Amino acid sequence: MKKLIDYKEEIHKCSKCGLCQSVCPVYKITGNDCSVSRGKFIMLNGIIKGDLKLNKNVNKYLDMCLKCNACKDFCPSDIDARKIFLTAKSEYFQQAPEKKIISLFQSNFVFESVLNMVKITTNSYRFLKFDKLARKFYPIFLKMGNLGKKVILANEFVTVYRLPFTVYPKRLSPLTIVYFKGCVNNYINPKTKNATENVLSKMGVKILPINFKCCGVPFLSCGNVEQFQEQAVFNLAQIPEEFDFFLTDCASCQNAFKEYRDYIEDENLLKKLAKIQEKSMNVNEFIVKNIKNIEFSKQVSFTFHKPCHLENIDFIKEFLEKSKNVEYIEMKEFDKCCGLSGEFAIKNPALSEQISLTKAQNAKDTNADYILTSCPACVLGITQGLIANSMNLADYLPLNFIEFIALAEKI
Ligand code: SF4
Ligand code: SF4
Structure with a gap:
């Protein structure tokens, strides 16, 4: 796994041309150079040289980034900003005062207990039809300002609109699928999973019953690399050797599996991951093709x-x-x-x-x-x-x- 110092040459490739400013959604609003790659690279270069400390202030600017990599696509030096910022974030996390408390919250036991509580709560909320009731009060919530808007957003996140999904005649297919559902489907709102399973099962493909854990993106983005590695090792171990396609309905989960290769060292797992990558596809792409x-x-x-x-x-x-x-x-x-x-x-x-x-x-x-x-x-x-x-x-x-x-x- 690379350290910030390993990116020294790449950071030096930044010519300070400022082209990233024209595509960075955050810079467009803040106008602050520290919120875009150019400014962040200046800070990180200072840290590598020992002139600056990787402290809370620098971390604040690392957090002020969507990790969308729009800047990479536009950068004449093709610098992979996302990877560099994630590495800096993980180095900050190693010495951050809040590390112990975040690690505790993100440990498998606590994280999954919280998610299971969320699952029970959201299921009961929907069962009691509170989501439908809350929708009637949206005009009032909207008048309540930010708090009201957050209530509407939370309600929309858990609600399942009863869309008239079609039940298709079943066809038989010899394909075997590993479907990574992700935490939103598993714990908060199963509507996408329902639609996916509806279409896939009617296409006649066999979905292998596998219980995955979170792909690890929430841990990686806050710098908790150890936990991300743990998720990677667990998830990869669940996948059998024989299957036809690895599908997910979430672009971020799919990308997390791609990123595993930068964080695991076990040769056998890396080989297995390479095979999975060859069979990895977004569920929409798979269905449209088939x-x-x-x-x-x-x-x-x-x-x-x-x-x-x-x-x-x-x-x-x-x-x-x-x-x-x-x-x-x-x-x-x-x-x-x-x-x-x-x-x-x-x-x-x-x-x-x-x-x-x-x-x-x-x-x-x-x-x-x-x-x-x-x-x-x-x-x-x-x-x-x-x-x-x-x-x-x-x-x-x-x-x-x-x-x-x-x-x-x-x-
Ligand atoms: S576009 Fe690339 S080279 Fe230009 S300032 Fe931004 S990061 Fe540096
Ligand atoms: S990754 Fe996105 S948000 Fe972050 S600096 Fe680049 S363009 Fe801006």
Whole structure:
């Protein structure tokens, strides 16, 4: 595993051209050089040289980053900012005063106990129909300012809209699937998992019953590398040698598996990981590739937000070629971060809301019937923007793409 000092040469490649400023969503709002790669590299270079300490102030600016890597795509020196910032974060975490308390909270026992309590609470909340009741009070919550908006956001996160998913005739397929569901499906809101299992089972593929743990992204983004490694080793050990595809409906979970290779040292696990990577695919891409045609009973339109960690959206083109009665309307800046990015939204709530507000406005401007994406955090980010814009959520329901596929009349 690399240390900050190992990135010395890469950091020196920064020519201070400032091009990253033109694409960084955080810099666009703050105008502060420390919130974009250029300024952060100056700070990190100072730390490597010993002129600066990796202290709370530097950490504050490391946290002021969506890890979206938009700056890398634009950087003439092709510097992988995300990797460098995550490494700096883990070095800060090693000596941070809050390390003990965070490590305790993120230990497997405590973390999973909390998630299980969340699961019981959200299930009971839905069972008692509190989500539906709360929706009736949205106009009042909106008048309550920030607190009211947070209540709406939390309610939207757990609510399961009863969409008319189609039950398709079963077909038989020889394919065996490992489906990594992720924590949102497992503990907070199973709607995407329901849609995925509905479509996959009707396609006749065999989903292997595997109990994974969290992919580890929340630990990695706060610098807790040891816990991230633990999650990686556990999750990889659960995957059998023989299967056809490794699927996930969350771009961040899929990317976490890709990142495991930088954090594990065991040669056998690395070999296994390489094989898994060859079979790894976003669930939407898999379904679009494996169905012949998709038919919606009436004309529908959608727009799509590309999550930062989703490699490409080529499957949309194929989806349109195979589908009937569907129109795609590209939103402005469809590939710019939605502003949520887990820890970023917790540490920088005002910035997060502002970024998601632009995203929601861009989506709304398309006038599409559905706003789609492929990551539960992005669904939440777009919802946050819609609430900040005081838009009627029922008119702009953001969904994972697979939930949209499950609405089709025939697949
Ligand atoms: S675009 Fe790259 S080289 Fe230019 S200032 Fe930003 S990080 Fe440095
Ligand atoms: S990763 Fe994203 S948020 Fe962070 S500095 Fe680069 S462009 Fe800005």
